[in-house]
Amino acid sequence: MNIAVCLCPVPDAASVIGFANGITDRSKVHEVINPYDEYALEEAVRLKERFGDSVVTLFSVAAGPAAGEMLRKALALGADRAVLVSCTELSDPYQTALALFRAILNVYPDSLPDLVFCGKHSTDFQSGQVPPMLAELLGIASVSAVSALHATGEGVQVEREIEGGVEFLELRYPVLLSAEKGLNLPRNTTIKAVMEARKKTIDLMPVVVGEAPFVRMTGIEPLERKKTCRMALDEQELIRLLSRERALF
Amino acid sequence: MNRSLVFLEQREGAVKKASLEVWRRVRELAASTEGTLVYGMLAGPADTRFLEGCVDGEVIVYHAEQEEFRLYNPERYGRLVAETMQRKGIANLFFADTALSRDLAPRLAVRLQASLLSGCSRLSPAGAPGGCVRAVYSGSAMALFEPEREMRIYTLPSRGTVTPSSSGGKITFVPLESRNDAKEELFPVVRRIMMQRGSPDVAEAGMIVAGGRGTGGPAGFALLEELARLLGGAVGASRAVVDAGWRPHPEQIGQTGKTVAPALYIACGISGAVQHLAGIASAGTVVAINSDPYAPLFDVADYGIVGDLHQVLPKLIEALQEFLKSK
Numbered sequence: 167m168n169i170a171v172c173l174c175p176v177p178d179a180a181s182v183i184g185f186a187n188g189i190t191d192r193s194k195v196h197e198v199i200n201p202y203d204e205y206a207l208e209e210a211v212r213l214k215e216r217f218g219d220s221v222v223t224l225f226s227v228a229a230g231p232a233a234g235e236m237l238r239k240a241l242a243l244g245a246d247r248a249v250l251v252s253c254t255e256l257s258d259p260y261q262t263a264l265a266l267f268r269a270i271l272n273v274y275p276d277s278l279p280d281l282v283f284c285g286k287h288s289t290d291f292q293s294g295q296v297p298p299m300l301a302e303l304l305g306i307a308s309v310s311a312v313s314a315l316h317a318t319g320e321g322v323q324v325e326r327e328i329e330g331g332v333e334f335l336e337l338r339y340p341v342l343l344s345a346e347k348g349l350n351l352p353r354n355t356t357i358k359a360v361m362e363a364r365k366k367t368i369d370l371m372p373v374v375v376g377e378a379p380f381v382r383m384t385g386i387e388p389l390e391r392k393k394t395c396r397m398a399l400d401e402q403e404l405i406r407l408l409s410r411e412r413a414l415f
Numbered sequence: 416m417n418r419s420l421v422f423l424e425q426r427e428g429a430v431k432k433a434s435l436e437v438w439r440r441v442r443e444l445a446a447s448t449e450g451t452l453v454y455g456m457l458a459g460p461a462d463t464r465f466l467e468g469c470v471d472g473e474v475i476v477y478h479a480e481q482e483e484f485r486l487y488n489p490e491r492y493g494r495l496v497a498e499t500m501q502r503k504g505i506a507n508l509f510f511a512d513t514a515l516s517r518d519l520a521p522r523l524a525v526r527l528q529a530s531l532l533s534g535c536s537r538l539s540p541a542g543a544p545g546g547c548v549r550a551v552y553s554g555s556a557m558a559l560f561e562p563e564r565e566m567r568i569y570t571l572p573s574r575g576t577v578t579p580s581s582s583g584g585k586i587t588f589v590p591l592e593s594r595n596d597a598k599e600e601l602f603p604v605v606r607r608i609m610m611q612r613g614s615p616d617v618a619e620a621g622m623i624v625a626g627g628r629g630t631g632g633p634a635g636f637a638l639l640e641e642l643a644r645l646l647g648g649a650v651g652a653s654r655a656v657v658d659a660g661w662r663p664h665p666e667q668i669g670q671t672g673k674t675v676a677p678a679l680y681i682a683c684g685i686s687g688a689v690q691h692l693a694g695i696a697s698a699g700t701v702v703a704i705n706s707d708p709y710a711p712l713f714d715v716a717d718y719g720i721v722g723d724l725h726q727v728l729p730k731l732i733e734a735l736q737e738f739l740k741s742k
Contacts, residue, residue, distance in 0.1 A: 177552070179553070179670075179689070179690055183552055183555065183556070185556050190556075201671060202671075259521070259531075260524070260525070260531075263525070289553060289670055289671070290551065290552055290553075291551050291552075292534070292551065292674075293533055293534070294517050294521070294533070295520075295521040295524070295531060295533060296521075297521075298517075298518060298519075298520075298521035298522045299521045299522070299524065299525050301522065302521070302522040302525040302526060303525060307489075307490075307602035307603050308489070308518075308522070308603070309518070309603050310514075310517060310518045311514065311517070311518075313664070321602075323606075324603075326514065327514065327664075327665050328426075328513075328514045328515070328608065329431070329433075329513060329514060329616040329618050329619050330610055330611055330615065330616035330619070331608055331609050331610035331611055332608065332609045333487070333514075333605055333608050334605065334606045334607050334608070334609070335603040335604060335605050335606065336602070336603065336604050336606055337602040337603040337604070338602055341602075341603075346664075347664065347671050347672075348664050378563060379563055380524060380528075380529065380530040380531060380562070380563060380564055381530050381531065381532060381560050381561065381562060381563060382560070382561050382563055383558050383559065383560050384546070384559050384560070384561050385558065385559035386551070386556050386557070386558040386559070387556060387557050387558075388555065388556050389550065389554060389555060389556055389557050389696065392714055392715070393701075393714070393715055393716065393717055395703065395713045395714070395716045395717065395718065395719045396717065396718050396719070397718075397719050397720070397721065398718055398719070398720050400720075400730070401720070401727060401730040401731040401733075401734040402734045402737075402738075404702070404718060404720060404731065404734070405731070405734045405735050405738050406738075407718055408679070408700065408702070408718070409738065412679075412699070412700045412717075414622075414678060414679050414700065415646075415735070415738070415739065
């Protein structure tokens with residue numbers, strides 16, 4: 167089985183990002199693998215272990231030393247090889263999807279991988295647009311935010327959360343799936359795996375994305391949240407305040 | 416002539432409230448802008464008699480009632496929407512921000528070569544379909560996104576507010592033909608859905624009572640469930656209690672859970688980590704109940720009570736019952 171996993175680095179939860187004059191300053195940020203991508207990677211590695219004779223290839227369009235570090239860690243978690251996709255700056259999910267699309271076609275020129283896994287969204291921008299866009303470009307079926315998966319030789323049965331319930335879907339390979347939290351319990355690296363990962367390859371692959379973006383981010387401002395909390399003396403007062411001042415009931 | 420299409424999502428034949436809310440907001444925006452026409456689109460068999468009570472004035476809805484659209488199918492729905500927009504010269508498409516639109520809209524954006532502005536807290540400038548503002552970096556910043564293409568797709572989160580009653584309008588349903596072979600299997604295929612009966616989903620609730628570690632365990636949520644029932648709302652959970660297995664993941668609110676925008680959010684025993692606050696940035700009124708007066712949640716709350724939720728909630732429930740009776 168050929169399995170592709172798309173990874174991206176994101177600022178870790180404790181990082182402080184500066185927004186001065188509408189410019190985003192990520193210089194003091196520590197980057198980690200997008201938490202949702204960990205579920206995607208774990209699922210890919212489990213399928214590789216189950217089906218045998220499988221290769222898991224990682225794809226990432228990030229730049230900088232953090233990207234290489236992230237890929238090394240992911241290789242230590244069970245992937246076989248990695249492709250670091252390099253191109254001119256990508257300004258929106260469409261361009262990111264195009265870059266991944268071209269890299270995937272380069273790596274799999276004859277037939278598409280059986281499965282492409284992504285995380286449901288990245289925790290920095292949370293748009294969740296890249297996985298379905300990538301699937302549309304590849305011309306394959308996709309399901310986003312998968313919370314459970316059962317794979318066979320021909321395809322997969324998946325579950326995803328919908329408002330107030332669960333949807334059960336079926337697809338045949340090739341498919342693209344994006345992972346929701348709780349799809350599995352990601353493993354930890356072991357010293358042995360980290361040592362073995364040093365022998366695995368990370369290829370640098372330049373691609374060209376000439377298409378204009380769909381969307382531009384034209385401004386960013388820090389969100390000032392502090393409110394003045396009105397402390398209620400007792401529960402009756404709280405109900406009165408919510409009714410009188412907020413018209414809630 | 417500016418034409419907009421609002422996708423009305425149906426599940427089990429009932430149009431979702433979130434879609435009705437988006438439809439109303441788009442029609443209101445159009446009313447204040449010269450020369451904008453708003454159409455509705457419905458895929459699958461649905462109860463249409465109820466719809467007329469939700470609109471004012473005269474409205475057109477394109478309806479593909481065929482059985483093949485009863486359950487969500489991205490390929491069938493995608494073709495239906497794309498063909499309709501192209502045939503009728505419609506440049507703007509609106510969805511409620513739901514699991515369906517998060518799955519379908521990006522695919523449609525590529526197919527139509529349209530700018531996708533998703534999760535829009537605010538449309539900017541208010542009025543003509545242009546850019547949108549939404550929270551990024553776990554709610555620590557607000558970013559403005561502008562479309563670069565002629566065709567646009569917007570997904571708008573539900574505000575969970577009560578829909579104001581309309582005087583009732585007239586809907587003209589225009590039937591849509593399906594060009595698909597109904598028997599062809601277009602993957603992915605939804606085999607079935609399983610709905611939880613009873614309380615509303617956290618993402619659609621107008622009022623949410625959420626609990627954190629302060630609840631002390633699954634049993635502690637009984638009080639929250641009672642208050643939620645009284646309010647006609649839903650129960651939410653912090654990441655800590657979901658990770659501990661006390662509540663299920665669909666109730667989780669925050670960076671790795673859901674982003675919600677209810678009219679009222681009551682946080683009980685939740686300290687207020689940044690990742691949790693990211694999920695409630697657009698809540699109308701936030702109430703914090705915590706025994707720790709320095710809990711970060713009080714910094715973003717409108718009202719608060721310092722106290723143990725096990726003591727506060729029973730009194731709050733009683734006070735609310737008394738109040739509702741006296742009205």
